[in-house]
Amino acid sequence: MRLKRSFLFALLALAILAALPMFLSGNLLNAAIKMMIAALFALAFTLAMGQAGMLSFGHAAYYGLGAFAALHLMRAAEQQLFFFPTPLIPLGGALAGFVFGLIFGWFATQRSGVYFSMVTLALAELLFTIAPTLSTIFGDESGISTIRGASWGFTFGPDIEVYYLTLIWVAICAFLMWAFTRTPLGRLALALRENEHRVRFLGFNTHVARTLIFAISCLFTGVAGALVAIANEAANYTIFAAQGSANVVLQTFIGGAGTFFGPALGAAVMTFFARVTSDLTRSWLLYQGLIFVLVMLFAPTGLGGLVEMHARKLRSGAWRHLAGPYVLCAVAALLLIAGVVFTVESIHVVLTDAYTAARRSAGGAWVPYKLFGFSFHPMVPTTWAIPVLSLAAGAALLPIARRITMAAWKRATEAGGDDAVAPGAPGPTARNEGATA
Amino acid sequence: MEYVVVSLLNGVVHGLLLFMVSAGLTLIFGMMGVLNFAHAWFYMLGAYVGFTCTRLGGFWIGLLLAPVIAGLFGVFVERFMLRRVHKYGHAHELLLTFGLAFIIEEVIKLFYGDALVSYQMPDYMRFAAFTIFETNYPFYRLFMGAVALAMFAILYLLLTRTRIGIIVRAATYRPSTVEGLGHNLPLIFMGVFAGGTAMAGLAGAVAGAFYPTGPNMAVDFGTLVFVVVVVGGLGSVLGALIASLMIGVFISFAVGIQLSLADLLGLVGLGEWARGVGGLLTLKLQTIANSMPFLLMLLILLIRPAGLMGDRQ
């Protein structure tokens, strides 16, 4: 029954995604493509991390290798060396990811915990530093660029065709990864995360098992890389940079590595967030870091964990108890966010060269600055009052809201007869023993 | 000969700087099991504090304030962040510090911008200490080396000669036993974390005035610091010192050497073949100097994961 419901949800999501391009403009369509690819990347990363407890700090390596494999296939078609149908190019990425996953993984999985993370980091950094010198494979600093060839009656020129190609691949891969969790090797992955030592004494070669699982994770990562190469028609060596490996870690844990769909959700949300905020503010990475740290501190199971927790509650009709307290929480959160954003953006504006120039022309006096379409004067108490008051009010309201929410949650639990897990206090499922040496 | 001596000197000084940052990281890991991903960002914080103080008051105030501010921030991080998530395991703590690194870097960028800042040593320190083979050797390099050595001496005496040092060392091996003996373990953890971050802050303030101070300094330095602690053996201060010197000297030599694998193969008569193959075989050591530390770290991790001086995995 649970299975059936998950299946219905997946179908619904697929239907929405299939219908989405009708409502999206060009720019948003491109954003949607990137969101789906990020979701696939995060799911693939989680296959190694969430299930087998292998925290890789170098997954950008397999993503990049998948991308370059795809670019070479595209370029071969472009230069008419041989024909490879564009829709099947992600297979090339998959192969590249899998092969390098096997090779690199064989080394990395000899270690566990922090040491495993360090090996993956070192391997990716090695690739990142060597790639620009291997110009025949990875191009020079500017990388490789090519164009999507027409095949199977599609030109693959317009974004909409790329969108559906991406959607189909992401859906297939997501299904395969879900199916993987139900295979013997998928189950073994869970056991490895829990207690590798014990698995060894049950007659398993854990090194082989971990290498295979890692390589399968890299296989799907390679597909994601190939898809991004198809979408961008170019890539250079910076695709291997630590930034890429870091991003997938951030997105996965914001989404929650403990649930299957959580990482995909986190990646899609954060990619969208990056897309929107990077146009609006130069401090978007700061906000992303803040979100990550807050999630780690207060919602260790991530967005996925929260959704799952509430899905149970909503079914038992507990929303009646919770709606009120949640509005209160939202108000407190909004006040705090307003205070932080106002402060950060004000500092940002006041420290720009433009503002310094404006001050200079005013003879060094403080002049008003523009923010969110309003004008503020830095030396007027009302300007300072905005962040101070909203931060103070938010900080004062938060503990109250928290207490009321806890109480409401308890009532809802008693009413629903469900297992008692309060928000912000997850059960043992939140433990990530993966990286303990 | 000139090249060898100068490279050696530069390498040793660079190595000592690496050590100042990695000593704290390795101590924290050894004791708390937490690999503090943000450690190099405390180094960066120190450099920017030094820069700000030099602007406002003076260079020496910066040297004094940088470790204090970095250490106090370390206390905050340990007390209100790490301790909160301790129950979710070490991976969670690692991830938290990972996010923290982002925040520190972005906040610094918010205030100081994306470009390098001009953090300079005072003019009276800008002179040649001595001349070797017609090269004027800057006094400031010696000064950096001296600060690092002094710190090592203090740390060594603190760890071996004082009661606190003995407790700290004991806690590196058996934290629960130390707690059972009636010592306040959380306080010791906080102290070590603060001490480690303060050392990184001091290193930043000292080195920032010589090397470029900018938003990338933590990433660049941070990866090297990881290499050092892994190679030296996570938890071993002596190992960190040896590995720092090794890597410092190695990098300092590698950037000036034009050798490639093909040249080496040439010694056994395979040079032509190797040049024909091209690719990796014809890369000059100079151009892949940046990759070498990672190669070293990989080798160590695969051959002797406990590191040079570590005694466990």
Next chain:
Amino acid sequence: MNASATMSAEPVLELRGLRKSFGETQIIRGVDLIVRRGERHALIGPNGAGKSTLFNLISGHYVPTSGDILLNGQPIGGMAPHLINRRGLSRSFQITNVFPRLSVAENLRISIMGKRGHRFTVFRAVSGLKDVNDEVDAYIEKLRLQKRRNDMAGDLAYSEQRILEMGMSLATDPTVLILDEPTAGMSREETTYIVDVIRQVTEGRTLLVVEHDMSVVFTLCDRVSVLVYGEVIATGDPASVRANKKVQEAYLGEEVH
């Protein structure tokens, strides 16, 4: 009264002059021991005698300094644990060593999967492996854990976790099963329950067990070996070992009931 019908004089596990040193300290000082096919053999000895080290040597956790370990006449000393397991020797652990966040059935399935050749299978769903799932159910019944089938192993009572842990070792179908203090830290009733289950599920198998509780040793085992300071000082049926002078000296101050 305890002699199983299947017991024979044929050695299935044999230790010859086995030694293990850690640095300067020799923990195992030349152990010779024969475990016969089908018998339940107890290994007893005072604290620090080296029982756990001996177990770790046999199961492949440590590499012997010198000497041989023969399983069915084949040397296994120093082999990787998973290979030793595949040759038919399985161990359970003194500390509970289950997969805490997997269900009881899932815990057993992992060990049965491996034995039935589904170590790295990726093209079939576990739900479709009928032979594996049937055996899981059979084991759950044998271990008397029916009510706990879908509970997380970490949520079981201590004694149930120990039973599950032993069941996992047993489910790999070993020729020789070695148990490390199966009743340590248990109440009287729990001990009775666990001994009862052990007797039932190990019927027809060879068992080597480290045990402190002498009443368990006497009700469960056919033969007893006494390990003192890294040497076996006596081997024989329980009654004769109890009467042995050297054994009584070794246990000076500790009562042998």
